[in-house]
Amino acid sequence: MPEPIRVRGSVVVPDAELVWRFSRSSGPGGQHVNTSDTQVELRYDLAASEALPEVWKQRALERLANRLVDGRVLVVRASEHRSQWRNREVAAARLASLLGEATAPPPKARRATKPSRGMVERRLSNKKHRSELKRGRSAPRGE
Secondary structure (H helix, E strand, C coil), X not given: CCCCEEEECCEEECHHHEEEEEXXXXXXXXXXXXXXXXXXXXXXXXXXXXXXXXXXXXXXXXXXXXXXXXXXXXXXXXXXXXXXXXXXHHHHHHHHHHHHHHHCCCCCCCXXXXXXXXXXXHHHHHHHHHHHHHHHHCCCCCC
């Protein structure tokens, strides 16, 4: 692969930690389909990786737990394209985005705030106005 798999910032997954497998894609095809291994499977042993900082690795292992094989290996498949090269690019991009999202820091905790007095008054006056409009649309009762 000419393009290294960049996780975030300057962190790059080395090619030595990636395992590529190729097989025949399922689905319709022509004369070409029975001879070419275009489906790509990219395996990355997340637990044994030396490329990721330990904090990122633990975060990724927790967040990707339901996608990991044997609790340690991340598998990405691509078979959309008829070309093995394009499928390799797609699989590498998917792995990079998965690792990027999984290693991202957690969002800041939201601080609870109260709406301002003016906002509460505007909301209530708007509700009262709507109520009056709707009441005015109905026919008077009992007459």
